[in-house]
Amino acid sequence: MAEPNRQSGENEERIIEIEIERLRPFKEHLFQVKDDKEMFLLQESIEKYSILNPLIVRPVPDGYYEIISGHRRKHAAEKLGYRKVPVIIRVLSEDDSILSMVDSNLHRERISYSEKAFAYKLKNDVLKRKSGRKKSQVDYKKPRKRSIDIISENCGDSPKQVQRYISLTKLIPEMLQKLDDEIISFCPAVEIAALKENEQRELLKAMDYAQAIPSLSQAQRIKQLSKEKQLSLEKMEEIMCEVKKGEITRVAFTNE
Structure with missing residues (x-):
């Protein structure tokens, strides 16, 4: 059932229902849609109250629509057997679609x-x-x-x-996964991100060899050696094998 019209500023936006099969994920969407506890709770909410916030979509050729905001809601509704979902259709450029997609996901509690x-x-x-817009569009009086x-x-x-x-986007996938899994802490990961790709892979070997993860001070020293072009696997293994209470957390993991 379509919901009544809503207004946004001076423009009137209409909420309509569209078949799920006509929806496509936004190609720049980078947030995971997982069947986890949050998804279970979302399904429970939709089952009880229906979809309270309509999806934001934009039209694409051949009668389809790209989801800008609402990938998780669409997935939950699909699992519940919904054939249609409420949407607001907006004509957005690629860049505006990206900004809308990012902003709508960054507010989530768990990311x-x-x-x-x-x-x-x-x-x-x-x-x-x-x-980088044209000079005629820039107001030079405003910083x-x-x-x-x-x-x-x-x-x-x-x-x-x-x-x-x-x-952190400069981390290799294996190192980034260890950060997401909270094996490596945030601050050491920032230092490690400054290393070259081959140096990060060598560091993984050193971590596996020592069965340890780098502290902030160790990561900083490794980064400095890299800047001085003096970093080697042997030096990383030496640093990672240092045992200082309260500075290194030892864990057992396999470098796959």
């Missing part, structure tokens, strides 16, 4: 380090592109904010913290 990192990077890239500052204001993290998150 992985990697999701947040790539979301910040994606938004930062879009804002930088938008800031222009950095894209990092805009993200900070919208998301609550300091500009420095936003930059730290973006740096």
Whole structure:
């Protein structure tokens, strides 16, 4: 059943119901849709109250629609046997779609380090592109904010913290997974992200050899050796084998 019209500012937006089979995921969507506890709770809510917040979609060729916001709601509804879901259709550019997708997901209570990192990077890239508009569109009387500052204001993290998150996108997948799994802590991971890809892979070997994870001070020393072009597997193994109470947390894992 279609819901009544709602207004947004001066423009009237109409909520309609669309067949799920006509919906497509947004190709830039980077947030995981998992059958976890949160999904179970979402299904319970939809089963009890229906979908309270309509999906945001944009039209694409051949009568289909891309989901900008609502991938998890669509998945939950599909599992419950829904054939149609309520949506608001908006005509959005690629960049505006990305910004809307990122902003609608960053408010979630649980979001992985990697999701947040790539979301910040994606938004930062879009804002930088938008800031490169024609000179005639720029008001030089007003100071222009950095894209990092805009993200900070919208998301609550300091500009420095936003930059730290973006740096995490340089981690190799195996290292990023250890961060998401909370094997590696956030601050050491930021330091490790400055290493070259082959150095990160060598560090994984050193971690496996020592059966240890780097503390912040160890990660900083490894990063410094890399900057000085003096880093080697042997030196990383030596650092990782140091045992200092309260500085290293030892864990057993296999480097696969």
